[in-house]
Amino acid sequence: MTFNRVLTLIGLAILIALPTFIPPYFLHLVIQILLWAFIYTAWALMGRFGFVSFGHGAFMGIGAYVPALLWNYYDLTPWIGIPLSLGISVLLAIIIGYPCFRLKVVGHYFALVTLALSQVVLLSLVAARDVTGGSLGFTQKTVGHSWYALQFPDKGYFYGIAVVLWLIGLLAWQRIDHGISREALEAISEDEDAAAAVGINVLREKLRVTVISAALTALGGAIYGQYIMYLNPETVSGIAVSLQIVFASIAGGVYSLLGPTVGSLLTLSLTEGLRVWFGANFIGAANTIYGILLVLCIIFMPQGIVGTIEGIKARRRRMAKPSAAPSNVRT
Amino acid sequence: MLSLASVSAGYGSFQALFGVSLEVPKGEAGGVIGPNGAGKTTLMRVISGLIPMQEGVMTMDGRPVGGLPAHRMVEQGIAHVPEGRRLFPRLTVEENLRIGAFIPQARARFADQLDWVYTLFPRLKDRREQAAGTMSGGEQQMCAIGRALMSKPKVLLMDEPSAGLAPLVVQQVFDLVRRIREEGLTVLIVEQNVQQVLDVVDRAYLLEVGSIKLSGSAAELKNNSFIRQSYIGL
Amino acid sequence: MDIYLLEAIINRILLGGVLALLALGLNLIFGVIDVVWIAYADIVMCGMYALYFLYAEYGVPLPVACLIAIIGVSILGVVVHLLIIAPVLNSPPLNQLLATGGLLFFLQSFATLLFGTDFRNIGVRLPILEFATMYISFARLIAFMVGLIGAVVLYLFLKRTYIGTAIRAIAQDRDIVGLMGVDQRRIYLVTSAIGGALAGLAACLLALQYDVHPFIGNTFGPVIFMICVLGGLGNMIGGFAASFIISQIIAIGGYYSNTEWSYVLAFTFFIVLMFIRPRGLFAR
Numbered sequence: 001m002t003f004n005r006v007l008t009l010i011g012l013a014i015l016i017a018l019p020t021f022i023p024p025y026f027l028h029l030v031i032q033i034l035l036w037a038f039i040y041t042a043w044a045l046m047g048r049f050g051f052v053s054f055g056h057g058a059f060m061g062i063g064a065y066v067p068a069l070l071w072n073y074y075d076l077t078p079w080i081g082i083p084l085s086l087g088i089s090v091l092l093a094i095i096i097g098y099p100c101f102r103l104k105v106v107g108h109y110f111a112l113v114t115l116a117l118s119q120v121v122l123l124s125l126v127a128a129r130d131v132t133g134g135s136l137g138f139t140q141k142t143v144g145h146s147w148y149a150l151q152f153p154d155k156g157y158f159y160g161i162a163v164v165l166w167l168i169g170l171l172a173w174q175r176i177d178h179g180i181s182r183e184a185l186e187a188i189s190e191d192e193d194a195a196a197a198v199g200i201n202v203l204r205e206k207l208r209v210t211v212i213s214a215a216l217t218a219l220g221g222a223i224y225g226q227y228i229m230y231l232n233p234e235t236v237s238g239i240a241v242s243l244q245i246v247f248a249s250i251a252g253g254v255y256s257l258l259g260p261t262v263g264s265l266l267t268l269s270l271t272e273g274l275r276v277w278f279g280a281n282f283i284g285a286a287n288t289i290y291g292i293l294l295v296l297c298i299i300f301m302p303q304g305i306v307g308t309i310e311g312i313k314a315r316r317r318r319m320a321k322p323s324a325a326p327s328n329v330r331t
Numbered sequence: 332m333l334s335l336a337s338v339s340a341g342y343g344s345f346q347a348l349f350g351v352s353l354e355v356p357k358g359e360a361g362g363v364i365g366p367n368g369a370g371k372t373t374l375m376r377v378i379s380g381l382i383p384m385q386e387g388v389m390t391m392d393g394r395p396v397g398g399l400p401a402h403r404m405v406e407q408g409i410a411h412v413p414e415g416r417r418l419f420p421r422l423t424v425e426e427n428l429r430i431g432a433f434i435p436q437a438r439a440r441f442a443d444q445l446d447w448v449y450t451l452f453p454r455l456k457d458r459r460e461q462a463a464g465t466m467s468g469g470e471q472q473m474c475a476i477g478r479a480l481m482s483k484p485k486v487l488l489m490d491e492p493s494a495g496l497a498p499l500v501v502q503q504v505f506d507l508v509r510r511i512r513e514e515g516l517t518v519l520i521v522e523q524n525v526q527q528v529l530d531v532v533d534r535a536y537l538l539e540v541g542s543i544k545l546s547g548s549a550a551e552l553k554n555n556s557f558i559r560q561s562y563i564g565l
Numbered sequence: 566m567d568i569y570l571l572e573a574i575i576n577r578i579l580l581g582g583v584l585a586l587l588a589l590g591l592n593l594i595f596g597v598i599d600v601v602w603i604a605y606a607d608i609v610m611c612g613m614y615a616l617y618f619l620y621a622e623y624g625v626p627l628p629v630a631c632l633i634a635i636i637g638v639s640i641l642g643v644v645v646h647l648l649i650i651a652p653v654l655n656s657p658p659l660n661q662l663l664a665t666g667g668l669l670f671f672l673q674s675f676a677t678l679l680f681g682t683d684f685r686n687i688g689v690r691l692p693i694l695e696f697a698t699m700y701i702s703f704a705r706l707i708a709f710m711v712g713l714i715g716a717v718v719l720y721l722f723l724k725r726t727y728i729g730t731a732i733r734a735i736a737q738d739r740d741i742v743g744l745m746g747v748d749q750r751r752i753y754l755v756t757s758a759i760g761g762a763l764a765g766l767a768a769c770l771l772a773l774q775y776d777v778h779p780f781i782g783n784t785f786g787p788v789i790f791m792i793c794v795l796g797g798l799g800n801m802i803g804g805f806a807a808s809f810i811i812s813q814i815i816a817i818g819g820y821y822s823n824t825e826w827s828y829v830l831a832f833t834f835f836i837v838l839m840f841i842r843p844r845g846l847f848a849r
Contacts, residue, residue, distance in 0.1 A: 050657075050659065052659050052662070096836065099840040100839075100840075103840055103843045104843070105839060105840075105843050107658055107659075108601055108658060108662070108794075108798060109794060109798075109839065109843065109844075111659075111662060112601075112790050112791070112794050113794075113835075113836055113839050115787060115790065116787065116791055116832040116835050116836050117832075117836065119787045119828070119832045120829050120832045120833055120836070123825045123826075123828045123829045123832070124825075124826075124829050126825045127822075127823060127825030127826045127829060238783075239783060239786075239787060240783065243666055243669070243670070246663065246666070247663065247666065247667065247670070250663055283677055283678065283681070283682070284673075284674040284675065284676070284677030284678035284679075284779070285674075285678050286674075287670060287671075287673070287674030287677070288671060288674040288675045288677075288678050290670060290674070291667055291668070291669075291670035291671025291672070291673075291674055291675070292667075292671055294663075294666075294667030294670055294671075295649055295664055295667035295668060295671065297667075298653065298656075298660050298663045298664045298667055299649070299652045299653055299664060302656060302657075302660050379743075379744055380743065381740075381741075381743060381744070400743065400748075401743030401744055402743045402745075402746050402747055402748040402749075405744065405745065405746035406746060410744070411744045413741050413744060417738055417740075417741045419733070419734045419737045419738055420737060421733075421737055422730070422733060422734060422737070426730055426733075426734075429727065429730055430727070430730050430731055430734050430742075430745050430747070431745055432727075433727055433730075433731060433745045433746045433747050434746035437746070438727060478745070479744075482745075482746060
């Protein structure tokens with residue numbers, strides 16, 4: 001325990017000192033990794049309980065577009081725009097989630113309903129091209145360094161924000177992991193009817209975790225939008241982004257605190273690494289390898305990378321303690 | 332004809348059968364009785380290849396058949412009427428029968444077999460275009476047996492044919508079993524309805540916790556005091 | 566009724582025929598193997614590329630090129646089953662969904678790598694028919710007819726043959742078909758081959774009307790899932806009907822506004838209907 005604490009402290013120290021010694025390109029990469037890690041963690045809040053949403057691209061899109069549009073058209077500060085976008089996302093999550101959970105839309109059907117949601121947001125953004133610039137995207141008005149507009153030419157600021165966000169994500173994950181909600185949600189994911197029979201308010205538990213997940217995803221989208229400044233429907237919403245969120249989270253492992261972060265770290269460094277490796281001559285090469293790895297990962301490591309490593313560690317521990325009875329023998 | 336020697340099997344790490352041996356001679360009917368959870372259904376599923384055999388020897392007409400997958404067992408002449416009938420509910424009666432004749436040997440003589448099954452069970456002929464799931468329990472049992480007969484099996488396995496049926500229909504089902512025996516088929520039947528089953532079989536086995544506790548001719552078992560007390564309730 | 570609206574409706578009904586083919590293929594695979602092929606539309610994309618290269622680049626006569634494309638995609642279906650679906654058959658549904666999702670990523674990127682992001686057209690210019698002052702796309706008319714014929718052939722196959730009966734049986738009770746002498750794995754392969762062939766056929770029909778590019782699957786993939794779910798996953802007749810309903814919503818929406826809004830409308834309609842009829846429009 002103490003050893004872990006020391007490791008955590010060292011990790012935090014490195015994290016704080018990081019911007020002082022790495023080149024801007026890598027800082028840019030780390031910011032992206034952290035922001036996506038936050039979004040993946042937010043997705044995993046639901047995903048770990050088997051509520052697989054293919055609609056988080058919708059929340060991310062709303063989070064990114066709403067504050068940016070309000071800023072460009074009405075000079076409204078993101079300090080108001082972001083909470084507004086969070087509110088809209090939560091509202092949307094409830095509009096979709098409530099009937100879904102009430103009517104027990106689960107499994108494939110839930111995945112496909114949420115997929116439709118992400119298409120609705122994507123296509124609306126494209127269709128409203130007079131306002132949003134359609135599939136060409138649009139760029140936010142820049143005002144230089146400004147807390148009011150949440151714009152910082154110096155990446156260090158965004159780095160700080162990304163670290164804070166990421167920690168908030170981990171905190172939310174832990175709160176749910178250690179709270180009573182976790183047991184309730186696990187029971188629900190095992191068997192909804194049985195969970196309801198023992199007095200768990202299935203609807204409320206599911207809705208709560210969905211709302212938290214949607215709000216955090218929107219927040220991630222908003223900060224991501226503030227950071228990259230140029231918004232395009234395809235890069236912040238839609239089926240591609242939704243799938244990316246699902247895959248990276250699963251690849252890292254949704255059952256462990258750092259799983260989604262590892263997913264973000266690996267997928268982004270992989271795509272970046274492959275992009276640099278292959279250069280611009282081989283567009284698609286990086287994603288081709290990425291796709292193959294995804295399939296292999298799902299076939300051979302369904303628990304995700306972190307989950308698989310933890311599984312191996314647990315097996316070692318069991319082997320080290322031969323007195324412990326193997327748990328998989330039924331009597 | 333069908334013979335099992337020290338057959339063991341189970342699901343994963345859970346063992347359900349421990350060295351079961353039994354013999355069903357040609358033209359005879361064997362019965363397996365025993366309480367719930369004794370492994371009766373597992374035994375049937377092992378014989379028909381739905382569950383792999385872990386140990387032991389199983390032969391049909393002296394040829395070893397143990398370890399074949401279910402779809403190969405049918406080719407060996409073993410047909411299985413599963414517990415709960417398990418018809419394909421949205422296929423018509425005739426389609427259910429046709430799928431019973433899926434193996435190439437059976438396809439060749441489909442028309443003859445169909446005629447035979449329809450003579451055995453004229454009711455099925457009346458209902459040939461009806462979705463199997465919409466029939467009564469007794470009719471469904473007929474269809475399930477008919478479906479198994481379509482492959483022209485040498486041995487017919489029946490798993491709890493009377494389960495879930497009304498008493499009057501149970502009587503009909505056992506009459507069906509007698510009809511099939513008259514056709515010269517070899518039958519192995521698993522039942523909880525001990526009294527009834529001992530009336531239609533030649534030889535019976537008592538299965539408890541995965542092993543054979545008692546065996547003998549139907550008459551012997553009917554007079555066995557343990558069976559009378561525990562299973563017939565006399 | 567407005568003549569232009571009628572024109573839009575007729576053209577969309579005709580397009581519905583192709584969507585119906587795809588819905589049939591996806592539903593068949595789902596009903597039999599119990600796996601949703603998220604990458605189905607991208608398998609269609611492969612077929613479109615195959616046709617493009619065979620016909621436009623290598624000059625293979627169109628009917629022969631179509632035939633090769635259909636057979637090729639059918640084989641691709643079998644390969645996908647063996648390499649990706651078979652290993653995850655006993656995994657949770659979610660992992661199956663993700664495995665085929667990974668395939669989607671792979672196919673799109675691999676196509677980008679091989680062919681670049683250019684839009685390519687096979688260059689078959691079919692006439693526009695004028696009928697009672699309405700303009701109707703001949704390509705769509707062909708697509709509709711062929712789609713309908715494909716559906717009928719599939720229906721007869723499922724209804725009249727032993728394999729077809731086994732395919733329908735396995736969708737109703739997969740555990741016991743072995744007792745009928747049916748080898749499950751073989752049926753899965755046949756089903757994947759048929760699903761692939763339907764995708765290949767749809768690819769040929771779509772290539773007559775649209776340019777092919779690596780991401781074309783994203784434009785109609787989600788619509789196909791929506792159609793399948795609306796019809797009830799695994800319910801082939803429901804899917805067939807739903808494809809025409811969705812086509813109409815898109816047609817009428819597109820007539821009054823633009824295409825994107827009409828798709829927004831269709832997806833919203835889908836979400837709302839899922840709440841009213843959670844198991845599909847035609848749930849039993």
